[in-house]
Amino acid sequence: MRDRHLLSILVSCALLAMAASPLQAANDASAKCLRCHKKNGSMEGVHSTIGEQGLACTSCHGDQGSHPRKKAPVIEFGTDSQTEVALQNQRCARCHKPVKLRNADWTHDVHQDKVGCADCHQLHPHTDPISQLDEIGRTQLCVDCHGSQQ
Numbered sequence: 001m002r003d004r005h006l007l008s009i010l011v012s013c014a015l016l017a018m019a020a021s022p023l024q025a026a027n028d029a030s031a032k033c034l035r036c037h038k039k040n041g042s043m044e045g046v047h048s049t050i051g052e053q054g055l056a057c058t059s060c061h062g063d064q065g066s067h068p069r070k071k072a073p074v075i076e077f078g079t080d081s082q083t084e085v086a087l088q089n090q091r092c093a094r095c096h097k098p099v100k101l102r103n104a105d106w107t108h109d110v111h112q113d114k115v116g117c118a119d120c121h122q123l124h125p126h127t128d129p130i131s132q133l134d135e136i137g138r139t140q141l142c143v144d145c146h147g148s149q150q
Contacts, residue, residue, distance in 0.1 A: 033057040044126040060091050060123075077118035088116040107142075115145075 062075045101108035
């Protein structure tokens with residue numbers, strides 16, 4: 001009986017250690033980035049829970065190797081990004097599945113090849129402001145973009 005209890009404890013510890021491995025790796029990888037990039041403002045919310053889900057800065061922004069010495073390009077997000085929209089959205093789609101997005105709101109499907117996710121969504125605030133918009137606010141976003149193309 002005592003051996004069985006000891007075995008149970010050892011198995012539990014091993015499982016916890018395995019579960020912590022991606023978390024530790026993600027935290028280690030992100031710590032290197034945050035040495036310089038913490039000055040870019042606070043990184044809160046779902047995309048800032050670095051490590052909690054095994055996410056690291058490099059999960060979205062790419063593995064930059066010896067950046068910044070060689071000034072390796074990073075994957076940037078948003079309207080001013082030099083990164084192609086397709087690559088930006090491809091990174092987002094690794095976690096945010098297009099089928100689920102389509103079911104949540106038809107605009108995701110219509111814009112996926114033309115507009116970067118970060119053109120509408122903010123990635124590092126505590127709460128994405130677009131998720132708080134009512135229908136009138138969402139319609140205004142459409143008008144803001146499509147109205148300026150006339």
